[in-house]
Amino acid sequence: MPLYEYYCSQCETKFELLRSMSRSDDPAACPNGHNGAQRVPSVFSAVSKGAGGETAPIGGDSACSTCTSSSCSTCPLA
Template identity: 45%
Template structure:
């Protein structure tokens, strides 16, 4: 289940809420009882199983439809 991060505008507490994606926009009360909260934008990192041990290869440089190898 996705986790969403919120911040309370009254006390500046940051907290997380687990909820289905269908309820991602629903309001979330602050754990201290305030209702004036805002959902924070989160960055998502998705990595494969070997991403920590094996560095990624650089993307090929060039242009055109064939990477610059055969386009005049």
């Protein structure tokens, strides 16, 4: 079963949960008992596992570190 990361906005806690893929986007209960924790998109994980195998560096020490574009060709800061 895949491991997913969830974030509870009520107590600002991140936690991981083993879930079936079909339930991965359902709201989860956090370790402190709050319901409605949302899954953290996998792009924020340390390793991005794209189906195409394409990887893009996340962050950096330039102005691009705040850019949310996946490619500089679509970067609004360029």
